[in-house]
Amino acid sequence: MKFHQQPNTFVSHVQLIVEQLERSLSFYQGILGFQILDRTDSTASLTLNEKDALVTLEQPAGVLPKEPRRSGLYHYAILVPDRKELAKVIQHFIDIKYPLQGISDHLVSEALYLADPDGNGIEIYVDRPSEDWEWIGEQVTMSTEQVNLRSLLSEANGERFTGLSSDTIMGHIHLHVSDLAKAAEFYIQGLGFKVVYQISNQALFISTGGYHHHIGLNIWNGKGVQAPSRNSVGLKFYTIVFTDEMTRDSAIKNLALLGYSVNENTVVDPSGNHILLKYQEL
Template sequence: MKNYHNHQSMHFKHISLVVNNLKQSLHFYHEVLGFSYHIKDNKAELYAGQNDLVTLIEDPHVKKTMDVYGLYHVAFLLPSKKAFANLLNRLFMHQYQASSLTDHGVSVAIYLDDPDGNGIEIYIDKDETLWPRIDGSLQMYTKGYPLDDIMNHKDESTIETIDTHTIIGHLHFYVPSIDEARSFYVDLLGFTETQLFMNSALFISDNGYHHHLGLNTWLRQARLRAEHEPGLQSYSLYLPKVAFERLSLKLKGKMLDINHLKDPLGHSIDIITNKSE
């Protein structure tokens, strides 16, 4: 299968989450999901192998909130059915509540929440030759998926940690407006639309992936996340060199600095590239 998360594609590399209790969060991310970690002061870096994927920032004053625009879920992409089966087995052993398996046509996923209510998706991709299309257009859907098809690949000898090739496959945000989101993430950043569902959920990507980012308006009468609330604070977005240079020119025309960029939801964006491409 084609790699949609390499130097040729825009993709998310890392996120920073504000949490209430670092010890409680590490029980979930390390003991349950299997990430390794390194603690410094009030922060913990979460790793899958050498991949630095998440920074947890402890703020004991934050409390769970409802109806806030921002992170719907961060989706961790696993490389194989075996890796998925081993992670599911960890969830079963810890009796951690999660959704049943979901078939999206392009992928198979489960959904759960961390202790602060941050949405987590764990998924594997199907081969792109199996992705459902109508007249060439992607048509993702939501159906059930048989658990045995995944669990038959379980390997008891490799369930101590999350697979070392795990990456951030995509992010999904609650937004107040699809049009406003399209203006920023498509027109400015340069993502391409892949599917619009009922004018309430927009999926966008780079280089032909099913989606690197989902955007939905399923929250009504919500508000932006306040500074001292749990949730997504920032994320790192990789851009190929040409896309980086194109965005730099757009931002200069708008008197904006690529090194101090925020999205419409207030998240800080760390734009990174490989200038030696």
């Protein structure tokens, strides 16, 4: 969890548009164990530690179903504190027969993939100890391998899932973008992230502080894809947290030099993804 605090820049929160708020709450509360932190007629902010909102759900007027082959959310990823917690989550989904999209060993982490009732992608993962990650220069070694599921599930040691741990945090976000070069300019020159892993000309993984990635960017929905409609199911915005106000304001100035305007600390990346820029307050 050291990569999600000062002096690093990281993702802390996502706000999602959903078609039916009550249906979504049944999933997030009943299946994942989130609690409601704040609620209005059309939104619900969800927490695991009773103080920080990790996910906010919104059902806007005139909501549209998820639009295919657009930029936007590939998945958001919630990071559990240890392997036992991931084992309990996986066993829980096996027990309730919830459809999973995959379980992968990425060398730096082990991950479970699924979607919420609206098709918003979710990764639930645990990091391997950072001292075990392999670096070649400034590039971390990642892959997609088969998980040793027997070994992983044995970590639960008979303990049952009763909801995601209160120590669970937002680990990273992975986005569909329309142009990888423009996205790289925005996130690297503008926001100050560094490339730590690349899949040919298809995907970039970027971070601060030597993390394997705080943000993933890919063109797997196609080059030049359009942004989704603002009231369609998917990502409304996500939050990036800087180490302090000076660092955040420096990033805003860098974005301005690149031609991006920041209004009320919110900026839109080249692919139409909206980002709230915050800083850590001591």
